[in-house]
Amino acid sequence: xxxxxxxxxxxxxxxxxxxxxxxxxxxxxxxxxxxxxxxxxxxxxxxxxxxxxxxxxxxxxxxxxxxxxxxxxxxxxxxxxxxxxxxxxxxxxxxxxxxxxxxxxxxxxxxxxxxxxxxxxxxxxxxxxxxxxxxxxxxxxxxxxxxxxxxxxxxxxxxxxxxxxxxxxxxxxxxxxxxxxxxxxxxxxxxxxxxxxxxxxxxxxxxxxxxxxxxxxxxxxxxxxxxxxxxxxxxxxxxxxxxxxxxxxxxxxxxxxxxxxxxxxxxxxxxxxxxxxxxxxxxxxxxxxxxxxxxxxxxxxxxxxxxxxxxxxxxxxxxxxxxxxxxxxxxxxxxxxxxxxxxxxxxxxxxxxxxxxxxxxxxxxxx
Numbered sequence: 001x002x003x004x005x006x007x008x009x010x011x012x013x014x015x016x017x018x019x020x021x022x023x024x025x026x027x028x029x030x031x032x033x034x035x036x037x038x039x040x041x042x043x044x045x046x047x048x049x050x051x052x053x054x055x056x057x058x059x060x061x062x063x064x065x066x067x068x069x070x071x072x073x074x075x076x077x078x079x080x081x082x083x084x085x086x087x088x089x090x091x092x093x094x095x096x097x098x099x100x101x102x103x104x105x106x107x108x109x110x111x112x113x114x115x116x117x118x119x120x121x122x123x124x125x126x127x128x129x130x131x132x133x134x135x136x137x138x139x140x141x142x143x144x145x146x147x148x149x150x151x152x153x154x155x156x157x158x159x160x161x162x163x164x165x166x167x168x169x170x171x172x173x174x175x176x177x178x179x180x181x182x183x184x185x186x187x188x189x190x191x192x193x194x195x196x197x198x199x200x201x202x203x204x205x206x207x208x209x210x211x212x213x214x215x216x217x218x219x220x221x222x223x224x225x226x227x228x229x230x231x232x233x234x235x236x237x238x239x240x241x242x243x244x245x246x247x248x249x250x251x252x253x254x255x256x257x258x259x260x261x262x263x264x265x266x267x268x269x270x271x272x273x274x275x276x277x278x279x280x281x282x283x284x285x286x287x288x289x290x291x292x293x294x295x296x297x298x299x300x301x302x303x304x305x306x307x308x309x310x311x312x313x314x315x316x317x318x319x320x321x322x323x324x325x326x327x328x329x330x331x332x333x334x335x336x337x338x339x340x341x342x343x344x345x346x347x348x349x350x351x352x353x354x355x356x357x358x359x360x361x362x363x364x365x366x367x
Contacts, residue, residue, distance in 0.1 A: 067166030090139030108135035123160050128152050145171045193292035197229040199285050204229045216294055218264035235260035252277045252285040270299040
């Protein structure tokens with residue numbers, strides 16, 4: 001009698017001696033064949049289960065990521081895309097052949113040869129990954145800038161038989177980078193002094209100062225970057241403005257003041273100072289940006305104008321056409337007997353003081 005047993009997936013044969021030798025040999029051979037067939041079936045089942053588990057894991061990863069995941073069978077040319085591919089680029093599943101030719105037709109024609117060449121180099125080399133950027137047509141006909149990265153699987157002979165990877169839409173990132181470069185060039189080209197402060201640190205360090213700021217103040221980058229933004233001094237007469245700047249920094253508030261700032265060498269300049277908060281996507285203030293304009297010449301001209309107005313006996317006036325405001329020297333009040341504030345600082349108030357018989361004629365000449 002021949003008995004076959006299985007213990008811990010190891011197959012063995014127990015033989016009860018008895019019978020003719022030929023019968024024993026046939027029975028032993030039959031038992032050996034049966035045991036190995038069963039072992040092969042179990043091993044095949046385990047392999048299929050492992051393959052199904054790996055495929056399930058791959059599908060879960062493809063669903064979890066925002067990238068357009070793809071799987072390319074290089075031998076057959078078949079190409080599979082995850083669901084995120086269709087939602088990301090606006091294509092219907094039935095509109096694109098599930099082959100590499102379907103992908104190729106959507107690559108911008110001006111990028112196609114370059115991308116083909118890059119793939120050919122990766123396949124012919126010993127590389128285990130490939131990466132490129134190119135324009136890819138969306139379902140609405142527009143093109144997205146994509147970053148495409150894939151990993152290569154080779155057979156025992158080193159030949160690439162499969163590749164898998166993901167496409168990422170970087171259109172907005174590319175546009176933001178271009179805008180940032182343009183903004184930086186504009187900031188660096190302006191004569192205004194630009195200072196950016198990190199408000200996330202308690203000491204509020206300066207993180208950027210353009211050339212205009214350095215030239216205006218006499219401080220160089222080593223004096224500014226990484227240091228408390230309140231390093232600049234001002235004329236003691238402008239203590240009120242200085243306090244207003246400190247309050248605006250504390251409150252993360254917008255502010256505009258005119259004050260006499262001191263350069264590194266101690267000389268002063270009239271600073272038309274503007275400051276505004278920069279917020280992140282959650283509305284939190286992360287930085288403050290300030291713009292300084294040296295208006296010393298303007299202020300000197302204003303001082304000269306005031307001195308001339310005081311020196312003459314005439315009633316001097318100034319009319320701002322853009323803002324519709326008027327200014328009058330103090331002689332107006334002495335000459336015509338009005339007190340300060342008795343008529344408004346605009347053309348209408350002056351018109352009302354004209355004699356009725358002269359008003360139309362004078363206004364016609366003015367307008």
